Amino acid sequence: MTMDARATAVPADQNLTRSEERQVVLASTLGTVFEWYDFFIYGSLAVFMSSVLFPPDNPTAAVLASLGALAAGFVIRPIGAVVFGRIGDLVGRKYTFLITIVMMGGGTALIGFLPTYASVGHAAWISLVMLRLIQGLAVGGEYGGAVIYVAEHSRPDRRGLLTGWIQITSSVGLALSIAVIIGTQSVMSEADFKAWGWRAPFIISIAMLAFSIYVRAKLHESPVFTRLKAERRLSRSPVRDTFARWSSLRLVLIALFGVTAGMGSTYFTGQFYVMIFMQQIARIDLQTSYTLMAIGLVIGAPAFVFFGWLSDRVGRKWLMMTGLVLSALCYRPMFSSLLEAANPQLVAATRSAPVTVHADTTSEACRFGLAAALLSSHGDHGKPCVQAKKLLIGSGINFSYAAPVDGQAVAMTVNGKTIAGYDAAAYRKALSEAGYPAKADPAKVSSAYIVFLLVVMTVIVAMVYGPVGSFLVEVFPANIRYTALSFPYHIGAGIFGGFLPFFATYLSLAVGDVFAGLWYPVVICTVVAVIGSIMLPNRPQIETDH
Known part of the structure; x- marks a missing residue:
């Protein structure tokens, strides 16, 4: 009997063994590790790609254009959420997020093989943009499939803990990408890395992709989806049932403005914008900033799992709201302290x-x-x-x-x-x-204090991000869950979070203050915390198989 056949025959409410839980979590987390690995290496290596894949006559415009391709991937994520959410609710969780990892991982690897502008002209950067759009579509369906697959295999009292492992993968992906970039740079000259070495982190991902496909292909379907299919309770039109019915659309809007918009803002501030701040504002060299960030992520990452576990015991809502409030109150003074620790002369x-x-x-x-x-x-x-x-x-x-x-x-x-x-x-x-x-003078950089601040930021992010996966799964009915969950998540992460650097630049230039950009996450987290405190349930009453 095949694994799929066994899964169909096993009652959907049967508890998994610890070994089976680990397999489910591992297979689901691989895709989100891939997602963040790709995001970070692309953002970090944009300056090198721009000199090879874009017209050489305007280097600054080329860098900005390559970052624009990154932004295009964010914009298309919500579309991918709807496209793959629909497939996931109609065909199944397993096959959908197997497709998304092939598209996402394949796009990442192919970037490493793109021809140069000198050899094929505009086709070089056009190919890059197309790959980013394909990846953006796939990412739109990746997170929803992963977190739903884990949650639908979990007991209610372990749901936050197990989905917390999905949330930790953002930090793991960033740390992994930093390690690969630093390792690649250490084995070649600066000139070689600029000419061709930047391709290596993309090409290396082929090994990750092969392992991910192997593990996911062995999985069985979610027991919840199997039960819905057997009982003929699948939605015939998940998109219509999500967005054309007020009862469902109301849940989508509450999830978006009551948590995920703030989640995206606090995450990208404390895990991504902080690195831009260290490099461009505090003027720390790239190698040092990468190393400090990696250390902070490794130390702080267990907090994602911890707060997922804690939410199983005290509820999800107030942990997330506390994280949003702390973000609004603490980011400005923490970034001020970060600048003083990194560049006291400035x-x-x-x-x-x-x-x-x-x-x-x-x-x-x-x-x-x-x-x-x-x-x-x-x-x-x-x-x-x-x-x-x-x-x-x-x-x-x-x-x-x-x-x-x-x-x-x-x-x-x-x-x-x-x-x-x-x-x-x-x-x-x-x-x-x-x-x-x-x-920044390396001798005057207070590395230990910077790592401490980065760990604190990671912990604050984890208070929101750790419980949010299990919370979203519990909010939406199972027959439209993939579609309904993925859309507000990617609006929050891709739009509210992904465009944070652009709005931060605008505010800083308008006001003349390097900290003015922090008003963006402060205001969003404050508004979302107020809405969420009023509108969100602490323990959603919808069970995963209802």
Whole structure:
């Protein structure tokens, strides 16, 4: 008798052995490890890919365009959630998330084999964008299938614990990608890595893909789906039943605005934007920032499983709401402490020699719109005033605004010296003379304290992210669960979370404060915490097989 046949014959409420639980969890977590591994290596290696796959005449635009391909993958995730959610509710959990891992993993591996712009022209970057779109579609169906598959195999009193292993995979994927990148860079020269070595982390993923397919192919179908199919209780149109019926749509909206929007914001702030902050604002070198981040993730990652386990005992809702409130209250002071620990010379210069930008912020000459934050080709990027602000914020330097200098769209004053117009070289020279460092001094980086802050951020993220998988499974009826769960999750993670760096850039440039971008997650987490506290049930009454 095959494994699938045995699964059909076994009663759906039969408890799994610990060995069977481990197999289910392992097979389900592999895909989400893959998802975050791919996300991080792509974001980290975008600057190298851009020099090979995009036109070489404008390096800055090429980097931004390669990051735009990353954003395109986020935008399409909710569509993938609906497409694969429908398949998962009609055909089954197992086969759907077997398809998604093949598409997702195959796309990651193929990026490593893409031809260069020099050899095939525009077909190089067009192929990259197409692969990112395919991956985005697949990711839209991956998480929902994984967390549902685990939850539908779990006893109610172990559901949070076992789905918590799905949540930990984001940190595992990031840590794994850091290790692979650092390992690859260590065995070759900088020139070789820039020319071709960046492909290795993508190609290495083939081994991960092969193992993932092998493990998932051996799985049986979810017992809950098997029961629904046997009892003829499957939805004939999961998309219609999810979005055209108010009772179901109401649950989707509550899940989105009561938890997943905040989940995405707090996650991407505490696990992704913090690394951008260390590199671009605190000016820590890449190798050090990767190492510190990896250590923080490894130490803090068990918190995802812990809070999943704890939610089985005290309920999911208030753990998640507490995490959102802590995010809103603590991110700003923690990032301030992070900057001081990473680059005390920069903080000291900011206090002793504050920078002033002379410009009319209401004029078109200094306007930097939200559209410009999302589009690298937008005309606002070429304005001297905007370029001046980008140079300062990109160097981790706060500034205040003052009245414009006659005849100039922008001018900068630091340490009593005013430079009219925008002159990048003159700006950097004046800033250096005023004590602003170009990079963080490695001898003055407080590594232990930074790791401590990163661990605390991971724990706060885990309070929300650890219980959320089991919570979402319990909220939605089984016959539309794949569709209904995946959509709000990927709106929260892909849109509210994925676009955080763009909105953070916009806010920082508009205000002149490197910390202003944190208002984005602070406001979202606050609003979501209020809505969730009012609307979410602490222990959803819908059981996984009802």
